[in-house]
Amino acid sequence: MTARALPIEAPLDPQRIRADFPLLARSVHGKPLVYFDNANTGQKPAAVIEATSTFYREHNANVSRAVHQLGEEATAAYEAARDKLARFIGAPSRDEIVFTSGTTQAINLVAYSFALPRLEPGDAILVTQMEHHANIVPWQLVCARTGAKLKAAPIAESGELIVEKFVEMLTPEVKLAGVVHVSNVLGTVNPVAELARECRRRGIPLLVDGSQACPHMPVDVAALGCDFYALTGHKMFGPTGTGALWARREHLESMPPFFGGGEMIRRVSFEGTTFADPPHKFEAGTPNIAGVVGLGAAIDYLEGVGMRRIAAYERELLAYADAALARVEGLRVFGTAARKAAVISFLVEGAHAHDLATLLDHEGVAVRSGHHCAHPLMQFYGVPATARASLAFYNTREEVDRFVEALQRVRKLLR
Amino acid sequence: MSASDLYRDLVLEHNRSPRGFGSLPTRTHAAEGDNPLCGDHLRIELAVDAAGRVRDFAFSGQSCAITTATASLLGERVRGLDAAAIAELEARFARLVRGECAADPALDGLNALAELRAYPARRKCALLPWATLAAALRGTPHATTEANA
Ligand SMILES: Cc1ncc(COP(=O)(O)O)c(C=O)c1O
Numbered sequence: 280m281t282a283r284a285l286p287i288e289a290p291l292d293p294q295r296i297r298a299d300f301p302l303l304a305r306s307v308h309g310k311p312l313v314y315f316d317n318a319n320t321g322q323k324p325a326a327v328i329e330a331t332s333t334f335y336r337e338h339n340a341n342v343s344r345a346v347h348q349l350g351e352e353a354t355a356a357y358e359a360a361r362d363k364l365a366r367f368i369g370a371p372s373r374d375e376i377v378f379t380s381g382t383t384q385a386i387n388l389v390a391y392s393f394a395l396p397r398l399e400p401g402d403a404i405l406v407t408q409m410e411h412h413a414n415i416v417p418w419q420l421v422c423a424r425t426g427a428k429l430k431a432a433p434i435a436e437s438g439e440l441i442v443e444k445f446v447e448m449l450t451p452e453v454k455l456a457g458v459v460h461v462s463n464v465l466g467t468v469n470p471v472a473e474l475a476r477e478c479r480r481r482g483i484p485l486l487v488d489g490s491q492a493c494p495h496m497p498v499d500v501a502a503l504g505c506d507f508y509a510l511t512g513h514k515m516f517g518p519t520g521t522g523a524l525w526a527r528r529e530h531l532e533s534m535p536p537f538f539g540g541g542e543m544i545r546r547v548s549f550e551g552t553t554f555a556d557p558p559h560k561f562e563a564g565t566p567n568i569a570g571v572v573g574l575g576a577a578i579d580y581l582e583g584v585g586m587r588r589i590a591a592y593e594r595e596l597l598a599y600a601d602a603a604l605a606r607v608e609g610l611r612v613f614g615t616a617a618r619k620a621a622v623i624s625f626l627v628e629g630a631h632a633h634d635l636a637t638l639l640d641h642e643g644v645a646v647r648s649g650h651h652c653a654h655p656l657m658q659f660y661g662v663p664a665t666a667r668a669s670l671a672f673y674n675t676r677e678e679v680d681r682f683v684e685a686l687q688r689v690r691k692l693l694r
Numbered sequence: 695m696s697a698s699d700l701y702r703d704l705v706l707e708h709n710r711s712p713r714g715f716g717s718l719p720t721r722t723h724a725a726e727g728d729n730p731l732c733g734d735h736l737r738i739e740l741a742v743d744a745a746g747r748v749r750d751f752a753f754s755g756q757s758c759a760i761t762t763a764t765a766s767l768l769g770e771r772v773r774g775l776d777a778a779a780i781a782e783l784e785a786r787f788a789r790l791v792r793g794e795c796a797a798d799p800a801l802d803g804l805n806a807l808a809e810l811r812a813y814p815a816r817r818k819c820a821l822l823p824w825a826t827l828a829a830a831l832r833g834t835p836h837a838t839t840e841a842n843a
Pocket of ligand 1: 318319380381382383384411413414459461462463488490491511513652
């Protein structure tokens with residue numbers, strides 16, 4: 280049963296969820312850990328850790344090469360994860376899922392195999408001002424090689440994309456557009472379906488950076504109507520070094536391979552090589568087999584809980600956190616979009632983000648500080664850095680309370 | 695290890711009321727410093743006399759308490775010193791924050807930052823003012839912490 284098919288059931292019980300995540304039981308600086316750095320990476324449920332270690336203990340072999348029993352088992356486990364991921368994001372076909380090391384590699388694959396051969400001087404790529412560097416720098420690299428230009432659609436003070444401007448900027452020289460589904464800094468949930476419709480109307484392919492959406496809400500790429508969807512496994516409570524690119528079959532068929540090597544060929548001779556069909560054409564070399572098996576287990580886990588249930592729980596937790604933070608004097612929150620995920624970027628008057636993060640860490644509260652790989656966004660708000668608390672379905676109201684109390688103490692100390 | 699070991703009263707006090715914060719109308723040297731990993735930015739201006747000694751020191755910019763307090767304490771410590779003496783102090787400070795020596799009397803108030811030995815991720819914050827000062831004295835307009843990370 281997929282997450283989408285689940286009825287609205289009983290609300291999620293965070294204590295039961297927490298029991299599945301061994302790391303959450305530890306303490307930091309003598310205090311129970313409050314892990315609020317989920318936008319950076321997610322913790323792993325025991326099911327993921329076990330799936331990876333069971334693979335190494337019992338099934339380890341290379342994929343698609345060996346006819347022996349272990350080879351069959353390894354290939355079956357690896358390919359089963361592709362089925363799970365395809366279902367999880369609503370991909371029309373499993374063959375449209377290319378495993379990568381994460382979002383960064385997925386976007387680079389589109390940059391080098393899709394954009395680079397198509398771009399000409401005078402062409403443009405359109406992204407938004409709230410993109411992660413992973414959805415900026417690959418485009419700058421291919422622009423530098425082709426004479427194309429990278430443009431950024433503006434955002435409002437609230438951290439929402441100015442949709443009319445984005446649409447206005449979809450001019451004929453734009454050959455590709457890119458947008459983050461959920462901002463890792465602001466939490467803004469972008470109206471991807473609407474943007475995809477506008478892009479499609481103009482024949483412009485749209486890439487969506489789904490890094491922060493997949494761990495927190497149901498995703499259905501077919502319903503979104505985009506062309507490419509990039510995601511990263513470690514933020515979905517799966518192993519690091521896993522991720523995927525979903526792309527429409529016609530795009531994958533038109534794209535030349537990015538890496539060459541084993542696994543991705545049909546026949547090799549020195550006169551020429553014919554490539555395997557997608558997705559294998561893009562998976563040269565031995566992939567992160569155990570990692571992908573772990574990602575499959577993470578998807579099973581998320582579906583077991585239910586993405587709608589997770590989204591509903593996190594929405595409520597965010598509202599609770601917003602209300603609690605409103606009582607902190609001198610607090611400034613960056614990103615107040617109407618549709619927002621549980622990501623809170625903030626600063627406290629008179630305190631620098633790094634001091635906030637170090638001092639909160641001493642209270643056992645892990646938050647990130649810095650520019651969050653989004654320099655243009657920091658420039659927009661005119662700050663060098665922010666502190667960021669990003670929540671997940673295993674976080675609780677009690678943890679929010681501890682965070683806010685710690686923040687009050689830190690504020691007094693730095694005053 | 696507690697927060698008050700790193701954020702000692704002296705550090706907090708220099709962060710609240712940094713000495714030499716601002717700009718020098720009579721500057722002879724200046725440099726900008728960046729910590730690219732965290733976006734911090736610092737500007738140091740100097741008045742250096744004919745003998746090459748720092749007569750006056752000012753700094754400005756947006757930075758964390760560790761950077762601000764270091765810059766403030768640094769300005770007080772290096773008045774009257776020339777580039778060679780400052781380089782010698784910088785080496786001593788680097789040893790201190792890496793935990794390679796105990797308190798060093800030559801560093802005076804800068805010893806307040808010794809606890810950085812337990813915070814490798816924050817050391818760059820304290821090294822930024824030093825790198826910027828060295829760049830100003832060398833006549834290089836720009837410094838970054840990435841070289842001495
Ligand atoms: C919005 C967004 N895009 C891209 C990335 C890059 O993901 P990865 O480093 O796993 O490739 C991240 C994570 O840092 C992100 O939050």
